[in-house]
Amino acid sequence: MFDLATRDIKYISGIGPQKADILNKELKIYSVLDFIYYFPYKYVDRSRIYYVHEIDGNMPFIQLKGKILGFETLGEGRQRRLVGHFSDGTGVVDLVWFQGIKYVTSRYKVNEEYIVFGKPTLFGGRINVAHPDLDKPDELKLTSKGLQPYYITTDKMKRSYLSSPAMAKMMANVLQQITEPLQETLPEWMIKEYSLMSLNEAIRNIHFPSDSESLRRAQYRLKFEELFYIQLGILRYAKDRQQRYRGFAFEKVGDIFNTFYTQNLPFALTNAQKRVLKEIRQDVGCGRQMNRLLQGDVGSGKTLVALMSMLIALDNGYQACLMAPTEILANQHYETIKQLLTGMNIRVELLTGSITKKKREPILTGLVTGDVHILIGTHAVIEETVQFSSLGLVVIDEQHRFGVAQRARLWHKNVYPPHVLVMTATPIPRTLAMTLYGDLEVSIIDELPPGRKPIATVHQFDNRRDSLYQSVKKQLAEGRQVYIVFPLIKESEKIDLKNLEEGYYHICEEFPDYSVCKVHGKMKPAEKDEQMQLFVTGQAQIMVATTVIEVGVNVPNASVMIIENAERFGLSQLHQLRGRVGRGADQSYCILVTSYKLAEDTRKRLEIMVRTNDGFEIAEADLKLRGPGDLEGTQQSGVAFDLKIADIARDGQLLQYVRGIAQAVVDGDPTASLPQNDILWQRLRALRKSNVNWASIS
Numbered sequence: 001m002f003d004l005a006t007r008d009i010k011y012i013s014g015i016g017p018q019k020a021d022i023l024n025k026e027l028k029i030y031s032v033l034d035f036i037y038y039f040p041y042k043y044v045d046r047s048r049i050y051y052v053h054e055i056d057g058n059m060p061f062i063q064l065k066g067k068i069l070g071f072e073t074l075g076e077g078r079q080r081r082l083v084g085h086f087s088d089g090t091g092v093v094d095l096v097w098f099q100g101i102k103y104v105t106s107r108y109k110v111n112e113e114y115i116v117f118g119k120p121t122l123f124g125g126r127i128n129v130a131h132p133d134l135d136k137p138d139e140l141k142l143t144s145k146g147l148q149p150y151y152i153t154t155d156k157m158k159r160s161y162l163s164s165p166a167m168a169k170m171m172a173n174v175l176q177q178i179t180e181p182l183q184e185t186l187p188e189w190m191i192k193e194y195s196l197m198s199l200n201e202a203i204r205n206i207h208f209p210s211d212s213e214s215l216r217r218a219q220y221r222l223k224f225e226e227l228f229y230i231q232l233g234i235l236r237y238a239k240d241r242q243q244r245y246r247g248f249a250f251e252k253v254g255d256i257f258n259t260f261y262t263q264n265l266p267f268a269l270t271n272a273q274k275r276v277l278k279e280i281r282q283d284v285g286c287g288r289q290m291n292r293l294l295q296g297d298v299g300s301g302k303t304l305v306a307l308m309s310m311l312i313a314l315d316n317g318y319q320a321c322l323m324a325p326t327e328i329l330a331n332q333h334y335e336t337i338k339q340l341l342t343g344m345n346i347r348v349e350l351l352t353g354s355i356t357k358k359k360r361e362p363i364l365t366g367l368v369t370g371d372v373h374i375l376i377g378t379h380a381v382i383e384e385t386v387q388f389s390s391l392g393l394v395v396i397d398e399q400h401r402f403g404v405a406q407r408a409r410l411w412h413k414n415v416y417p418p419h420v421l422v423m424t425a426t427p428i429p430r431t432l433a434m435t436l437y438g439d440l441e442v443s444i445i446d447e448l449p450p451g452r453k454p455i456a457t458v459h460q461f462d463n464r465r466d467s468l469y470q471s472v473k474k475q476l477a478e479g480r481q482v483y484i485v486f487p488l489i490k491e492s493e494k495i496d497l498k499n500l501e502e503g504y505y506h507i508c509e510e511f512p513d514y515s516v517c518k519v520h521g522k523m524k525p526a527e528k529d530e531q532m533q534l535f536v537t538g539q540a541q542i543m544v545a546t547t548v549i550e551v552g553v554n555v556p557n558a559s560v561m562i563i564e565n566a567e568r569f570g571l572s573q574l575h576q577l578r579g580r581v582g583r584g585a586d587q588s589y590c591i592l593v594t595s596y597k598l599a600e601d602t603r604k605r606l607e608i609m610v611r612t613n614d615g616f617e618i619a620e621a622d623l624k625l626r627g628p629g630d631l632e633g634t635q636q637s638g639v640a641f642d643l644k645i646a647d648i649a650r651d652g653q654l655l656q657y658v659r660g661i662a663q664a665v666v667d668g669d670p671t672a673s674l675p676q677n678d679i680l681w682q683r684l685r686a687l688r689k690s691n692v693n694w695a696s697i698s
């Protein structure tokens with residue numbers, strides 16, 4: 001038999017160079033192996049044929065058998081459509097086409113028998129089936145039990161006659177040509193112990209299930225394997241690194257920490273902050289390199305935890321560095337930290353893109369000599385020219401804005417890798433964190449500092465703007481400040497900017513007694529900073545902005561957050577925005593403004609926002625509603641693999657289960673040398689070479 005991984009699909013009879021070219025370009029399918037790992041996204045039971053009198057508008061895809069009585073073209077312009085009146089003698093349904101009218105009328109004949117396949121809907125009191133599949137009964141080949149695979153195809157594929165049925169046909173053909181059983185990719189003992197279907201059976205059944213039970217088992221086997229290898233890769237990588245890299249041991253908590261704790265700390269730590277600090281202390285003290293994710297809702301006091309961790313580094317003779325995603329945030333951290341360290345003999349410096357060369361030089365020198373203890377900055381801190389004398393700890397704020405590659409560069413700042421603490425206010429469900437962040441340990445601050453009033457969130461339709469402005473005026477009259485946020489999305493940038501400008505003028509008119517500032521992502525940094533500063537200092541009472549204010553900005557006097565077109569934001573994003581208010585002692589409000597007409601899942605999203613302030617609950621809900629691909633931060637943080645069959649949102653339990661198995665394998669075979677696991681390590685090496693960039697996951 002040929003080698004599936006190296007056999008080019010263009011040599012397969014029934015595919016050929018032309019189709020192969022399209023498969024290459026559209027689906028990145030090159031080898032036979034790629035092809036048979038292109039799984040159907042759904043199956044439809046086509047064993048049953050319904051009668052017209054049985055169906056209603058709520059059924060899924062169904063089949064009917066009968067004849068077209070006649071065609072008719074209805075409507076004008078975009079409403080123009082072809083209707084074929086179809087009957088099986090028990091009733092009539094309308095088959096509807098909005099496109100390809102010529103093609104349909106030339107291809108399908110009146111009074112000939114067809115099997116119609118499609119989704120019935122009720123429209124104008126009649127059952128409609130839009131763009132149905134029509135087949136002659138004798139040409140339609142159904143699998144034995146009627147479960148038909150459906151493959152995702154692109155427009156380009158469809159235009160080249162590579163539709164889903166064509167893919168199914170090619171798949172059947174290819175699988176038939178693979179005469180020997182597929183080589184197993186899991187060890188014998190695992191197949192036995194976890195009662196898995198063999199790979200050979202699983203691949204064949206995933207395309208052409210012999211029945212629904214076999215399909216279920218095939219799916220389970222393939223998901224199991226997919227998730228298992230991801231976890232095995234992550235845990236193997238973690239183990240190797242653990243064995244390879246010693247970390248700096250911060251053995252003591254010394255004068256600097258203690259002075260700060262007893263003299264400078266303006267309030268008592270929350271229990272959650274204490275617990276997390278203890279976790280960090282243990283981690284940095286044990287001689288291994290720390291890689292820890294610190295999750296905590298906006299306002300939960302992560303900065304303080306970061307600072308105190310940095311002080312531990314200083315106590316042990318090391319320098320520390322804090323990276324923020326934007327200049328504004330870096331500035332704010334710098335100001336906050338300098339103030340918190342007042343009177344202590346610690347040199348803190350700020351390094352951002354706009355620090356002039358003249359100012360930069362002494363900072364760079366100070367870092368090399370060790371005179372600078374704490375460096376705060378943006379991406380600028382990881383430039384080549386920045387050298388430390390002994391960098392012991394790096395804190396990264398809002399990690400998802402940093403590219404994976406940038407994080408990796410930190411490693412080259414030192415002989416040993418510094419400890420890394422990543423802070424994020426985007427709570428990530430545990431299952432996702434396990435996959436995204438792999439071997440990162442996770443600490444969670446699940447408690448807000450005392451005295452905060454929960455933010456009151458309301459959903460308001462945009463036709464009630466008058467009453468909305470009334471309540472805003474009341475807040476302004478009491479001396480509070482207000483954010484008004486507009487969406488700004490790349491795809492609709494021009495329109496969005498126009499909306500923002502209009503909104504800005506409208507607000508200026510509506511609130512003539514107050515000063516309004518404006519910030520959006522298209523502004524020059526200097527201009528942006530200037531506007532931002534107006535709001536921070538209280539010279540402006542209203543800020544009209546796009547999501548640039550999303551991250552970190554702290555204005556305790558701001559008590560109202562109005563989010564326009566709230567339906568266009570993701571849940572996590574809404575939650576982040578909401579976190580901009582509620583930072584002072586006053587009651588704060590978040591008002592989600594939408595039009596009256598909303599899709600069902602949008603309504604659900606907004607309901608969740610109104611119901612809860614708990615970021616983790618919101619993140620879980622977001623994951624369920626939208627899937628991980630769309631989850632805020634997932635794209636940027638670089639999920640280094642794409643899943644072919646498993647779904648992190650739905651297969652969370654299986655993920656946890658296989659992670660346990662993978663952990664046991666790694667622990668039981670720490671040097672990757674047990675013969676019974678040969679297949680595992682070989683396969684892992686192969687996977688690492690192909691699609692998965694493991695190094696980028698940590």
Ligand code: ADP
Nearest residue numbers: 267268269270297298299300301302303304449
């Ligand atoms: P995060 O970065 O997690 O969003 P911050 O670190 O900016 O939150 O903290 C939000 C605010 O809460 C800051 O003004 C900070 O000084 C304050 N804060 C932090 N910890 C405490 C605490 N234990 N008690 C009271 N206030 C606190």
Ligand code: MG
Nearest residue numbers: 299302303552
């Ligand atoms: Mg913060």
